[in-house]
Amino acid sequence: MKTIKDIAKALNMSPSTVSRALHNEDKISLFTRERVRAYADKINYKPNHFAQSLRKQRSLSVGVVLSSIPNSFFAEVINGIESVMNSKGYFTIITQSHESYAKELSNIGHLASRAIDGLLVSVASETKDFTHFKALQDMGMPVVFFDRTISEFPTHQLVSDGFKGSYLLTQHLIEHGYTRIAHITGAPHLSTTQERLGGYKRALQEAGIAYNPSFVKYTMRGGMSEEENQYAFAQLMTAQEKPEAITTASDRLTLSIFSLAIEKGFAIPQELAMGGFNNFPGTHLFSPSLTSIQQPAFEMGKTAAEMLIELIERKKNTPAAYTVKQLQPRLLLGNSTLKK
Amino acid sequence: MKTIKDIAKALNMSPSTVSRALHNEDKISLFTRERVRAYADKINYKPNHFAQSLRKQRSLSVGVVLSSIPNSFFAEVINGIESVMNSKGYFTIITQSHESYAKELSNIGHLASRAIDGLLVSVASETKDFTHFKALQDMGMPVVFFDRTISEFPTHQLVSDGFKGSYLLTQHLIEHGYTRIAHITGAPHLSTTQERLGGYKRALQEAGIAYNPSFVKYTMRGGMSEEENQYAFAQLMTAQEKPEAITTASDRLTLSIFSLAIEKGFAIPQELAMGGFNNFPGTHLFSPSLTSIQQPAFEMGKTAAEMLIELIERKKNTPAAYTVKQLQPRLLLGNSTLKK
DNA sequence: TTGAAAGCGGTACCAC
DNA sequence: GTGGTACCGCTTTCAA
Numbered sequence: 136m137k138t139i140k141d142i143a144k145a146l147n148m149s150p151s152t153v154s155r156a157l158h159n160e161d162k163i164s165l166f167t168r169e170r171v172r173a174y175a176d177k178i179n180y181k182p183n184h185f186a187q188s189l190r191k192q193r194s195l196s197v198g199v200v201l202s203s204i205p206n207s208f209f210a211e212v213i214n215g216i217e218s219v220m221n222s223k224g225y226f227t228i229i230t231q232s233h234e235s236y237a238k239e240l241s242n243i244g245h246l247a248s249r250a251i252d253g254l255l256v257s258v259a260s261e262t263k264d265f266t267h268f269k270a271l272q273d274m275g276m277p278v279v280f281f282d283r284t285i286s287e288f289p290t291h292q293l294v295s296d297g298f299k300g301s302y303l304l305t306q307h308l309i310e311h312g313y314t315r316i317a318h319i320t321g322a323p324h325l326s327t328t329q330e331r332l333g334g335y336k337r338a339l340q341e342a343g344i345a346y347n348p349s350f351v352k353y354t355m356r357g358g359m360s361e362e363e364n365q366y367a368f369a370q371l372m373t374a375q376e377k378p379e380a381i382t383t384a385s386d387r388l389t390l391s392i393f394s395l396a397i398e399k400g401f402a403i404p405q406e407l408a409m410g411g412f413n414n415f416p417g418t419h420l421f422s423p424s425l426t427s428i429q430q431p432a433f434e435m436g437k438t439a440a441e442m443l444i445e446l447i448e449r450k451k452n453t454p455a456a457y458t459v460k461q462l463q464p465r466l467l468l469g470n471s472t473l474k475k
Numbered sequence: 476m477k478t479i480k481d482i483a484k485a486l487n488m489s490p491s492t493v494s495r496a497l498h499n500e501d502k503i504s505l506f507t508r509e510r511v512r513a514y515a516d517k518i519n520y521k522p523n524h525f526a527q528s529l530r531k532q533r534s535l536s537v538g539v540v541l542s543s544i545p546n547s548f549f550a551e552v553i554n555g556i557e558s559v560m561n562s563k564g565y566f567t568i569i570t571q572s573h574e575s576y577a578k579e580l581s582n583i584g585h586l587a588s589r590a591i592d593g594l595l596v597s598v599a600s601e602t603k604d605f606t607h608f609k610a611l612q613d614m615g616m617p618v619v620f621f622d623r624t625i626s627e628f629p630t631h632q633l634v635s636d637g638f639k640g641s642y643l644l645t646q647h648l649i650e651h652g653y654t655r656i657a658h659i660t661g662a663p664h665l666s667t668t669q670e671r672l673g674g675y676k677r678a679l680q681e682a683g684i685a686y687n688p689s690f691v692k693y694t695m696r697g698g699m700s701e702e703e704n705q706y707a708f709a710q711l712m713t714a715q716e717k718p719e720a721i722t723t724a725s726d727r728l729t730l731s732i733f734s735l736a737i738e739k740g741f742a743i744p745q746e747l748a749m750g751g752f753n754n755f756p757g758t759h760l761f762s763p764s765l766t767s768i769q770q771p772a773f774e775m776g777k778t779a780a781e782m783l784i785e786l787i788e789r790k791k792n793t794p795a796a797y798t799v800k801q802l803q804p805r806l807l808l809g810n811s812t813l814k815k
Numbered sequence: 816t817t818g819a820a821a822g823c824g825g826t827a828c829c830a831c
Numbered sequence: 832g833t834g835g836t837a838c839c840g841c842t843t844t845c846a847a
Contacts, residue, residue: 136614138824149834154826162832179610181588185529186824189839194525205550205756213544217571226589228568231557248521249566250476270519274476390757397760415757416545417730420737422762478840489818494842502816526840529823818847823840830835 196226198246208414215436232259257282260357277446281439291442300428300464301334317350317378321357331384358387383411424469536566538586548754555776572599597622600697617786621779631782640768640804641674657690657718661697671724698727723751764809
């Protein structure tokens with residue numbers, strides 16, 4: 136691997152001149168700049184990233200902690216993040232928590248030792264303690280939360296309007312004649328869970344339908360555990376008072392519960408209507424086509440990345456005015472929630 | 476950020492001792508080791524990765540170049556790669572080519588300047604020139620190809636048996652009474668394209684069905700371009716001699732062509748049977764459920780990562796004996812290829 | 816068993 | 832405009 140010193144020696148000048156020439160500084164004569172450039176190209180010189188980072192105390196890379204890459208929602212989010220980071224010259228290191236607190240903790244540790252310049256996080260569903268994020272932030276690391284956030288955390292946050300999404304879906308079901316509507320959701324302490332539940336309740340309330348707590352089922356692993364999902368579904372459908380419609384609050388849950396209902400032989404939507412949060416491509420090809428609340432995943436990644444860059448490149452002493460942004464979800468109608 | 480020097484000063488010893496103690500070297504007294512460990516823990520010391528990499532001339536990170544993260548197949552592959560890399564202490568930097576040669580080239584450049592220890596590549600469909608990979612390899616960078624490979628490239632390679640997958644699907648269709656079977660595939664120069672086409676041809680040949688070149692359509696962007704897909708589909712279905720079945724050679728193509736057929740109102744499988752390579756979860760919920768060839772994506776990532784680690788950690792002077800591994804795909808039967 | 820010091824590749828301050 | 836050089840944090844050889 137060729138270094139600046141090699142170039143300096145070959146061209147008979149000092150390393151500092153070479154460095155400056157490569158950075159195209161005006162102080163260096165155009166002639167020298169050209170000579171250096173040409174030679175660097177010729178020997179295919181690449182700056183050593185570690186030396187640069189060590190010296191400049193910044194790595195031009197950011198870390199991402201999210202639940203799972205094969206989840207279509209997050210896959211699209213990553214795409215959005217990378218589109219921004221690449222154009223700004225930053226690298227993106229992605230880690231998966233698989234909804235586990237322990238994994239999240241160890242990922243954060245690894246990322247910290249990589250001296251990343253900033254961190255994008257969608258909190259694992261198991262996580263209830265935030266001191267590991269706070270510790271990083273106190274050390275000067277910019278942190279932005281997206282999707283699953285910690286509302287009381289002092290930093291930029293980006294969420295999709297889960298309240299609205301859930302509200303629209305529930306309202307849609309009510310308009311189509313359903314009144315016994317269930318809601319299967321994630322862990323109760325999560326912001327997303329609370330919002331989505333809130334939208335569901337509000338729609339019921341506005342329609343004058345009494346809220347029935349036994350129609351709401353929580354899953355601690357947010358749909359990642361098939362047993363948990365089956366249990367929640369069974370509890371709902373073996374009760375004396377069964378729901379006529381189920382809404383689901385996350386990608387995994389939606390796919391899993393829909394799949395279960397088909398498996399168990401429920402007629403959809405005649406016997407049981409279904410709809411939920413879902414970013415999988417192709418659910419319009421399901422039988423019946425699935426009514427979904429789609430979140431703007433790519434845009435979420437893109438915007439979160441922009442917020443992070445803003446924090447990273449802000450002057451150190453500028454006091455940060457943290458904002459919380461909300462993106463609007465879309466309700467995509469399918470046949471799984473048709474009028475009875 | 477605390478450094479080794481801080482620890483040394485606080486404990487009144489030299490940086491070298493601290494370094495050795497942290498690495499648990501026997502030369503250092505147990506007492507000292509414990510003292511250092513305890514203090515390092517207390518101040519939450521994390522080694523500076525850049526300094527380490529700069530000094531040791533290795534980064535403990537690997538680069539990955541693949542087509543697209545939101546593609547379920549690659550998302551699962553990434554999962555497999557990370558499971559190995561994390562356990563071995565390596566970091567994984569993922570880049571997407573979106574099937575573009577230019578993007579692939581620039582990704583490789585970025586990764587190289589990050590001084591990655593190794594590279595995992597699934598070649599972009601546009602790529603026809605391999606000198607950028609060769610250059611890296613000549614500089615001592617271990618490279619492993621997976622999925623979309625360059626067969627003549629001297630290194631470890633890992634593919635799924637596309638010939639077999641395609642053969643099984645075509646054979647299945649023939650057994651169910653179809654004879655006019657089409658095949659929509661990617662760019663003709665790709666190894667995967669040729670294999671999958673090969674399996675298709677072999678099955679036809681064994682059944683004594685004449686190969687009809689007008690039943691094979693190529694897409695240069697491998698399903699990423701909706702226009703291309705529509706054109707290929709239209710060409711097949713507006714010809715005088717229409718196929719009764721279509722097989723598709725990649726995830727994107729399978730989803731896209733299936734979607735098109737539904738949209739255009741074809742009765743599946745009565746009028747047109749469909750099946751193809753597909754790793755999307757949930758196609759059993761399609762209407763009709765989709766016959767698919769599933770590739771072992773997680774295992775592919777896992778094995779490719781292991782092969783790369785093997786190359787990285789091999790002693791420099793050991794001559795490499797490169798191997799080509801094949802993983803077996805599974806044929807998942809659905810209703811989209813039922814007997815007429 | 817521990818310490819001193821050189822050096823990994825670049826950058827940036829200070830001279831000239 | 833250009834050169835000399837200290838230094839970023841860590842590892843490792845040599846010496847003690």
